[in-house]
Amino acid sequence: MQKTEGGSPLNLNPEPHAASDRRRLRGGAPIQIGLLGCGTVGGGVLRLLAENAGYLAERAGVPLVVKRVVVRDLEKERVSALDRTLLTTRPEEVVDDPAIDLVVEVMGGDTPARALIERAIDRGKGVVTANKFLLAAHGPALLARAGARQVDLAFEGAVGGGIPIIRTLRDAFASDWVERVTAILNGTCNYILTQMRDTGASFDAALREAQALGYAEADPTLDVDGHDAAHKLIVLAMLAFGAQVDSDDVHTSGIRSIEEADHRYADRFGYTIKHLAIGRDLGSSLELRVHPTLIPKQSVLANVSGVLNAVLLEGRAVGPSLVYGRGAGDLPTAVSVVSDILDVARSIASGVAGMQGRGMSIKPRPVRPLAEIVSRYYLRFAVEDRPGVMGRLAGALGDAGVSIEQIVQQGPTQAGAAGDAAVDVVLITHDAREGLVRSALDAIAREHFLREPVRLFRIEGT
Numbered sequence: 001m002q003k004t005e006g007g008s009p010l011n012l013n014p015e016p017h018a019a020s021d022r023r024r025l026r027g028g029a030p031i032q033i034g035l036l037g038c039g040t041v042g043g044g045v046l047r048l049l050a051e052n053a054g055y056l057a058e059r060a061g062v063p064l065v066v067k068r069v070v071v072r073d074l075e076k077e078r079v080s081a082l083d084r085t086l087l088t089t090r091p092e093e094v095v096d097d098p099a100i101d102l103v104v105e106v107m108g109g110d111t112p113a114r115a116l117i118e119r120a121i122d123r124g125k126g127v128v129t130a131n132k133f134l135l136a137a138h139g140p141a142l143l144a145r146a147g148a149r150q151v152d153l154a155f156e157g158a159v160g161g162g163i164p165i166i167r168t169l170r171d172a173f174a175s176d177w178v179e180r181v182t183a184i185l186n187g188t189c190n191y192i193l194t195q196m197r198d199t200g201a202s203f204d205a206a207l208r209e210a211q212a213l214g215y216a217e218a219d220p221t222l223d224v225d226g227h228d229a230a231h232k233l234i235v236l237a238m239l240a241f242g243a244q245v246d247s248d249d250v251h252t253s254g255i256r257s258i259e260e261a262d263h264r265y266a267d268r269f270g271y272t273i274k275h276l277a278i279g280r281d282l283g284s285s286l287e288l289r290v291h292p293t294l295i296p297k298q299s300v301l302a303n304v305s306g307v308l309n310a311v312l313l314e315g316r317a318v319g320p321s322l323v324y325g326r327g328a329g330d331l332p333t334a335v336s337v338v339s340d341i342l343d344v345a346r347s348i349a350s351g352v353a354g355m356q357g358r359g360m361s362i363k364p365r366p367v368r369p370l371a372e373i374v375s376r377y378y379l380r381f382a383v384e385d386r387p388g389v390m391g392r393l394a395g396a397l398g399d400a401g402v403s404i405e406q407i408v409q410q411g412p413t414q415a416g417a418a419g420d421a422a423v424d425v426v427l428i429t430h431d432a433r434e435g436l437v438r439s440a441l442d443a444i445a446r447e448h449f450l451r452e453p454v455r456l457f458r459i460e461g462t
């Protein structure tokens, strides 16, 4: 609480009648909540609602009460904050119950989550969701549906776990023009890459740990193949660039192709490898891509480790701004979800529901093809160690108009089929158009000295 100069407390609620007005509006009745799902996030939500009940009721103006909890398996062990008499396997007991004011969807996926959210909206209920998969595919339609019904659809938990990135873009930066978003958006990928780099853990072992810690999706291929970060980038592009884009428009690659050798070479060149989501507003089009990226070791995102996420925003007026914190897990995500519950409950209790999406303008915008982006590249070739190979590599790149900044050869890394050694040739290019780099790699792929597919990672200066 702020203090006045004399030391007495300053009332931050300047309308002394506001709380009693709210109580009159609803007759002081609690906000009744229906929870769809009680797994990692749902369990965290129940814990926070129970542990902070008094404080939350004070902030909402009325108590927040969980009336029903929908799951698949009634027998499964759950958090102790759950009153098991609330459990049901019938979601209609939440979405069709007129006494329920607010539906919290933390089950994930498309079916049945989407239909349940739509039904809850149609019945005039506020909705809170952490489902980025659904928002990436149907966010604009769901927001329009909520707007038409004058109810709120809130989704802070969908991107960046506990970090307040949705509010930052929707409210704090509403007055600016966001030109660029560079972000670490998947806690599982960042945890795996950090463990592989710092402890030498295998990919599989690090993924198992991330799953045990509650970071990974029910289907972890969504994490490690980059789709979860792409879904989150689409949600951010909706708010940052007012864009409705299709997931097919976002170039997406995951972290499976990164080998221990790539961490070593990246380090030698002064970089670290991060799984980045990058969005740029180029005016007539957008650049949207998700992929492993080499970034300088001293850059701010290079030092975001483990499950931490970070979003580096660049606003035309505000300049660079960083939001940083735990990007996955039960309680961090529950903080975002419960803050949304509080916001939506407060709006319902105050009789002003439907304000969350007001003034939001989202329309289809074209995305620049990957071949047209300009970047620097890390290229690793496993080649036969014989005279002329280095020259052929440099020649193919030069013929395509791609200039080399640095080059190293190291090996032998393995025994070749004929007993001859294979070596790694690793190079860093100057800025080049991706289409030109690809045409050089097509020419190199026809060479007999190449032992393995080329490893390509983009480099950002972030």
Ligand code: NAP
Binding pocket: 036, 037, 038, 039, 040, 041, 042, 070, 071, 072, 073, 074, 076, 089, 105, 106, 107, 108, 109, 111, 112, 130, 131, 132, 133, 157, 158, 159, 161, 214, 215, 216, 217, 218, 327, 328, 329, 330, 333
């Ligand atoms: P989870 O642990 O797998 O929990 C899902 C819950 O939903 C479970 O309780 C499950 O019931 C229930 N459920 C799923 N399908 C159902 C169906 N058809 N009918 C009834 N109940 C159903 O998943 P989670 O990690 O909590 O994630 C939930 C959502 O939050 C997802 O959209 C996810 O992407 C998002 N999210 C997760 C995190 C994170 O760190 N985990 C962070 C941000 C956002 P049973 O328990 O009976 O199986």
Ligand code: HSE
Binding pocket: 158, 159, 160, 161, 185, 186, 187, 188, 189, 215, 216, 217, 223, 228, 327, 328, 329
């Ligand atoms: N599976 C997601 C991650 C959860 O690892 O980031 C948070 O959205």
